[in-house]
Amino acid sequence: MRALAILSAALLSLAAPLAAQAQPTAQSRFTAAEIERGRYVATAGDCAACHNAPASAPGREGAEMAGGYPIVSPLGSIYSTNITPSRTHGIGAYSEAEFARALRQGIRRDGAPLYPAMPYTSYAGLSDTDVHALYAYFMKGVRPVDRTAPATSLPFPFNIRTSMRAWNALFLKDERVKVDPGHDAKWNRGRYLAETLGHCSTCHSPRGFLMEEKTGSALAGGPLGAWYAPNITSDKISGIGGWSQAEIAQYLATGHVAGKAQAAGDMAEAVTHSFSKLTRSDIDAMAAYIATVPAVRDEGDKQPAYSYGKSGTFEAAIRGGTQPAMAGARLYSGLCAACHGRDGDGSPDGAIPSLHHNSTVGASRTNNLIAVILHGVDRTVGDRHVLMPGFGENSFVQPLSNLQIAELGTFLRQTFGPGDAISEKQVEIARSQSSLSILLLMARTGMVLLALILIGIVAWRLRRGGLRHAKATLA
Template identity: 55%
Template sequence: MKRACLLGWLMLALVAPHASSADAVAERGRYLATAADCAACHTQPGGGEAYAGNYAIESPLGTIWSSNITPSKNYGIGNYDEREFARALREGVRKDGAHLYPAMPYTSYAKLSDEDIHALYVYFMTEVTPVDRASTETHLPFPFNLRFSMAAWNVLFLDGKRFSANASHDEAWNRGAYLAEALEHCSACHTPRGWLMQELSRQAYAGAPLGSWYAPNITSDPVSGLGGWSDAELGQYLKTGRVPGKAQAAGGMAEAITHSLSQLSDADIAALVRYVRSIPPIKDATVQRPAFAWPGSPMPESAIRGTANEAVSGPSLYSGLCASCHGARGEGSRDGYYPSLTHNSTVGASRPDNLVAVVLFGVDRTVAGKHVLMPHFAEGSYVQTLDDAQVAAVLSYVRQTFGPGDSMNAGDVARIRQGGSPPVLLGLVRYGALVVLGIFVLLFGWWFGCRRRKLGARV
């Protein structure tokens, strides 16, 4: 009996440290998956099962559906070994050899360390619940449906180097650089892209269109970028999605804060702030004042009411649809839930894209159990559906009253409603297709003419 007890204690002593170590690795993987914002793209909004995919990513080239990355052996990554898992993350190549589109930010994940890849693999294989359900297949138009073409794109634009610490900076700065450049993949949204959809490294973090939204300049320039923000303000924004007198997160940034940034440790947030604040400034010569620096000169409510043509009058639309939350003078609510429109980066930005997108698509973010919601005014709105002319009218009033003073037209709104301006690549492909079609028509005409002449000669 004593021997059996002794043997049991010995086995427990040998197994327990191993189990504890495995649990620690899996828990680290959970944190890394959060930092990498995997859930934002691989979990369907509105109660979808974690990491089961089927999230529609509206890219300029068409809709890309995220894949199931649960350990399901039939529909997910359950049959991947660690090498195959690493290849998918770093090179954008699936187990079956098919290439992923760079909507999956593997160009950033290529910098991940071997240790972090291992922790992520352990987490997904041991802690994530398998979901046996296929995700919607992605079918982009020709020639973007030719996935093998991504092999050539990778040769040109994929830098497979792992992240290496910069000896001229301390540990906190390097941690922030690793978070921004690898896990959080900030450049994937905030860096302009070339005509082949590659990131333009010389303009890193200078701001870029993102479909209907615009990811702003986050370099340290004091006018065009974040140079006018304090460390505390930037940290608060990353953690909560709002800084009164500066900005409120919406669109993709709201998703990133909800699923990822708000759940990072204070030390990691501080490291991110440290790194982002050190990004070399890139100035946009067209920007004369920081987006948050417009004080506003609101009209009195008595001057707004009774305006002629109220259906398309900016002041009247503002009074009827916006003032109840944001205040007649744009002051916002006392508790800050509804933000002020003065000193507001969305209102004062040089580009109106995000302001239009907020009206069309609303705001929806949840941080620390606090849900922030602004209704949308597009088709199906439970408040009121606004057409392009009405959106342009009310936002012209907002920009003229609380922002830089410019006007908008229905065409601006229509462009953003439809997903933003198409990329150069799409235009080149369409033009190339027309050229090929024209050549085909000419060759067919030449062949048909020759055939008719031969038939005529025989007769």
């Protein structure tokens, strides 16, 4: 009998993990309301922007949430994973607890850490109700796709995922967002949306030595591939302190505020896939919160980026002119004036922005102006599609050389912006993103130092334990 009891206990212990793995199919019923809430939460979290395959990916068109999107980071491209309910290629085998752990702690079902390109450092603040709704949506509201996303391959030491455990121990705060009694419900809702689902800090906060977000200068701006996510603190010079709450809300909902800024790059994707689809009350709540983010000033900024410039008067000077200084003006006249206007005033209805009083042209950093010329603008809000073609190597209009982009950019900066110049080298860096190599070097050095510190701590503890054992033996 004793042997039978031991055998039964052993079988039960073996069955427990199997039962846990089978758990996802046990909870097969979710209410329609839970699934729809999860759909809205996933929209607010902008899941589609990263997990939907790009239209240009061969064989991946229409693969909603099936992964394969390359997320450019200072360490290399990180490919988004398949998060459809496929049990073989996606997350269909995840229990709700495993799903929550991946969202909040960045740990996959197999125990391997995720890279923080998946913004779990922000999603850590998600409420239990929203996590449950997301689980319901991804399990029952998304079509399973049995397709493997491309594997991420980062340089040493980041190809060793275990190193992320040390990073998480230092920088991940697995805490839910708590209501601040010092503010009203609207502000608290906006804070929750911006800090968790909207994960604004992932792009807009500067990074430290180990690529962690600098919490002391939250939302003060940071590099993002060829782009630069601008300062969106309440500072009136470097940030958006000169914007009204209504303008912030309009920008989030449409990606366009006349005389201020237009969304391009990753922000255009966020507007297209996420912010433009949120309720008006949620957009207003986000605007109310963002308007109060503590101001951070870049001492190099002298005036707001959107305050520079006026209409240009240069057409007469370039007619028949051959001066090298007018090369950028001729490029503008031939490629840009038809849409942005002969004098840079934009279209009369405001659909095409002016180039003066334009944050992209007037920003202290030239990153976004170069990136817009290279990659263009592409965003959709409702039935309105805003498209400006890029002039990079894949341009369907006219590919421009680094020199030509530098000439055009210099003309724009000197005619409508702060008056400085853009060099060929800056364009080369933006095109290849090689400026990020210094960040890679810093991060690698930091990880090596961190590894050495951890090894030292382990060795010290082992030595200390050995000394204690020796003393006890001698005693």
